[in-house]
Amino acid sequence: MTNKLWFQTGIGILLAMVIIFMFQEIRGVFNPLVIVATTIFLPALLGGVLFYLTRPLMKWLESKKFPRWASLSTVIIVIGLVFWLIYALIAPVANSQVSSLVDNLPQMVKEGEKTMDFVLNQKDRLPPAAIESLENVTDKLNDYVTGFSSRLIGFVQAFVQGLFLLILVPFFLVYMLKDHEKFAPFVAGFFSGERKTWIRHTLHDLDVTLRSYIQGQLLVSFLVGVMLLIGYLIIRLDYALLLAMFGMFTNVIPFLGPYIAVIPAIFIAFSQEPQMVIYVGIIMLVAQQIESNFISPNVMGKALDIHPLTVITIILAAGNIAGLWGIILAIPTYAVIKTILTNLYQKRTEIREVAGKEVD
Numbered sequence: 001m002t003n004k005l006w007f008q009t010g011i012g013i014l015l016a017m018v019i020i021f022m023f024q025e026i027r028g029v030f031n032p033l034v035i036v037a038t039t040i041f042l043p044a045l046l047g048g049v050l051f052y053l054t055r056p057l058m059k060w061l062e063s064k065k066f067p068r069w070a071s072l073s074t075v076i077i078v079i080g081l082v083f084w085l086i087y088a089l090i091a092p093v094a095n096s097q098v099s100s101l102v103d104n105l106p107q108m109v110k111e112g113e114k115t116m117d118f119v120l121n122q123k124d125r126l127p128p129a130a131i132e133s134l135e136n137v138t139d140k141l142n143d144y145v146t147g148f149s150s151r152l153i154g155f156v157q158a159f160v161q162g163l164f165l166l167i168l169v170p171f172f173l174v175y176m177l178k179d180h181e182k183f184a185p186f187v188a189g190f191f192s193g194e195r196k197t198w199i200r201h202t203l204h205d206l207d208v209t210l211r212s213y214i215q216g217q218l219l220v221s222f223l224v225g226v227m228l229l230i231g232y233l234i235i236r237l238d239y240a241l242l243l244a245m246f247g248m249f250t251n252v253i254p255f256l257g258p259y260i261a262v263i264p265a266i267f268i269a270f271s272q273e274p275q276m277v278i279y280v281g282i283i284m285l286v287a288q289q290i291e292s293n294f295i296s297p298n299v300m301g302k303a304l305d306i307h308p309l310t311v312i313t314i315i316l317a318a319g320n321i322a323g324l325w326g327i328i329l330a331i332p333t334y335a336v337i338k339t340i341l342t343n344l345y346q347k348r349t350e351i352r353e354v355a356g357k358e359v360d
Contacts, residue, residue, distance in 0.1 A: 040168065047172025051180070052214040054079065058177055072177055076170070090241070097239045202343045209339045213332050216296075221251040224291050228261070231283035237265070238272050247284075251291075254311050254331050258288045310334075 054075045061071035188199045225248025232240035247261035262284045269276035311331060318330035 043166065043168035044172050046166070046169045047176060048210075049214055049218070050079065050169070050173045051176040052211050053218065054173070055177065055180070055211075068178065072174065075177065076174070090245075093241050094245070097242045100239070198343065198347055202340060205339050205343060206336055209335050210332065213335060217252055220291060220295055221248050221257075223295055224248060224251045224258075224287055227287040227290065228283065231287065232265070232280075235276060235279045235283070237276060237280065238268055243268065247287075253327050254315060256315060256327065258284060258291075 057078065058071045058075050061074055062068070066074070184200055184203045187203060188196045191199050225244050228247045229240060229244035232243055237243065243261075243265045246264060247258070250257040250261040253260065262280065265280045265284070266277050269280045314330045314334050315327055318326035318333075320326075322329075
């Protein structure tokens with residue numbers, strides 16, 4: 001019975017539950033390690049993203065006989081130039097639109113309140129269920145407006161802390177680019193024989209999975225941002241650049257990103273001219289269809305091969321467990337786990353085939 005897959009799986013699940021329980025009981029011992037891990041999490045994550053974006057350039061330079069120090073220095077210079085160009089070209093327009101948005105926000109809120117008051121005045125004509133839902137939405141909006149100042153202060157504090165942490169990003173990036181080839185041999189060095197080969201193969205597959213997701217997702221998000229910007233400029237929507245940038249950033253969240261991006265665009269379109277809401281919806285729909293039917297299949301390909309229903313389930317579960325970071329990291333984490341389990345299954349199948357041949 002001990003050789004049965006269901007028995008081994010059950011024992012593995014029980015051991016995992018025991019380990020989790022014991023960790024919960026003595027988690028105070030690990031608090032210093034948790035603090036260190038959370039401190040370096042963001043710089044390491046951003047450094048890893050930049051690593052996968054810049055490694056192709058570094059490999060190309062080394063293929064042209066550049067020494068490692070020269071290719072590394074060139075990559076850092078190119079990154080600096082890209083950020084400087086983005087700042088020089090986008091920052092003035094974005095700053096102007098942010099200032100205008102801050103100045104006009106009180107008036108936009110007043111217009112929204114007038115619309116809400118008008119709807120509430122018509123509630124006698126609505127069914128009871130609609131009235132109850134409307135009152136719940138109104139209460140939530142009031143709570144949000146009441147706590148807006150504290151949220152704003154918290155956001156500013158988190159932003160300042162994030163700026164200090166970003167200083168560490170170049171250090172992570174440099175060492176990742178410099179020593180990334182040493183990671184797989186170092187990990188595989190703890191094993192021998194076929195296990196060592198399997199570890200090397202699995203690490204290679206993980207590298208391909210992460211590279212495909214990061215490079216593909218960021219390219220798709222950039223193209224979506226460009227499409228939204230073009231569409232918003234065509235309909236002359238206010239704050240087009242800010243809204244397009246917001247749509248580009250939220251698109252890194254699979255499935256839910258476009259729906260999050262359209263909310264502020266609809267709000268601003270309604271305050272500018274109510275019928276523009278229809279145009280914004282059309283633009284978002286067209287951009288989403290182009291992205292899902294043409295861009296993503298060609299850019300991402302079948303690298304992850306995750307069913308849309310699985311994506312939705314994972315994102316909703318991760319959002320409830322870990323909030324925004326859970327939503328952002330859920331899909332790549334799932335892809336990594338899936339890659340490991342796939343390699344384990346393949347290895348187990350090979351062992352069974354070899355054992356079957358020996359019996360024959």
